[in-house]
Amino acid sequence: MEAYIDAFLNAITGTLSWTWKSIIFQVPWYLNYFWGLISISLVVWLLEIVFPWRKQQGVFRKDFWLDGFYMFFNFFLFAIAISGIYKLLQVFFKDIGIKTDSLAIIDTASWPMWGQLVVFFLVLDFVQWFTHILLHKYAFLWNFHKVHHSVKEMGFAAHLRYHWMENIFYKPLKTFGVMILGGFEPEQAYIVHFAAIAIGHINHSNIKITWGPLKYIFNNPVMHLYHHAYDLPKGTYGVNFGISLSLWDYIFKTNYIPEDSGTIRLGYPGDENLPQDFLGQVTHGFKRKKK
Numbered sequence: 495m496e497a498y499i500d501a502f503l504n505a506i507t508g509t510l511s512w513t514w515k516s517i518i519f520q521v522p523w524y525l526n527y528f529w530g531l532i533s534i535s536l537v538v539w540l541l542e543i544v545f546p547w548r549k550q551q552g553v554f555r556k557d558f559w560l561d562g563f564y565m566f567f568n569f570f571l572f573a574i575a576i577s578g579i580y581k582l583l584q585v586f587f588k589d590i591g592i593k594t595d596s597l598a599i600i601d602t603a604s605w606p607m608w609g610q611l612v613v614f615f616l617v618l619d620f621v622q623w624f625t626h627i628l629l630h631k632y633a634f635l636w637n638f639h640k641v642h643h644s645v646k647e648m649g650f651a652a653h654l655r656y657h658w659m660e661n662i663f664y665k666p667l668k669t670f671g672v673m674i675l676g677g678f679e680p681e682q683a684y685i686v687h688f689a690a691i692a693i694g695h696i697n698h699s700n701i702k703i704t705w706g707p708l709k710y711i712f713n714n715p716v717m718h719l720y721h722h723a724y725d726l727p728k729g730t731y732g733v734n735f736g737i738s739l740s741l742w743d744y745i746f747k748t749n750y751i752p753e754d755s756g757t758i759r760l761g762y763p764g765d766e767n768l769p770q771d772f773l774g775q776v777t778h779g780f781k782r783k784k785k
Contacts, residue, residue, distance in 0.1 A: 505581035561651035610680035630732035
């Protein structure tokens, strides 16, 4: 039991220490996700200001500051809080004989780095695409995912506006994705992580980008805006589930872009009942519905 307690506390203090070192520039720039997130956010926000798609939308759009707080809460504060739990799981699995490479079906260790990164990117993005579908399909999961879909004016910071429970769902499945790749991340995995942040910010931004022929591979703001549409095609529980890649939506026929004006209504039926404040939203999903 002492080993578990030590692992739990060491994980939290280690993550907290790394975050603080990132803030004061004591980690390599390519691993500094704190300032990396800020830099990417500022660049995409500047592009929104200079090249706005919805020109009537304000620079400080509705819920701008709330979404900004969500960015740091989900990316750092909650990551620190939950790091101990994931470390406990790792120690537990190790104790019962399950190693990080126990589920490996692809051994990429001997591949060139670019090959490792491509496969790593594809596998993790597919796992997230699949998890995203589950968040829409099942009522229990959708109850938490509603927070992300309560956005009424789209902007870059909406990318990381989501209920903390989504971390609980995504993280184990992403870890599973890493395990089937031999149980390790490529040495230059930070390239994939930073690319995912940038693509996610752009997809939620007030910029009209489609990538031309590459739209069948990479997600884009026009496609993702329809993922947030209030009115969905009849008989569906969602469309355009892609995270970084649109590829999966085109393969599995969940793509939908009827037009590209950018003026559609966002949200979901009943979104007026979702609390408007951060505390109300992060506790949403656990309360019983009033009869």
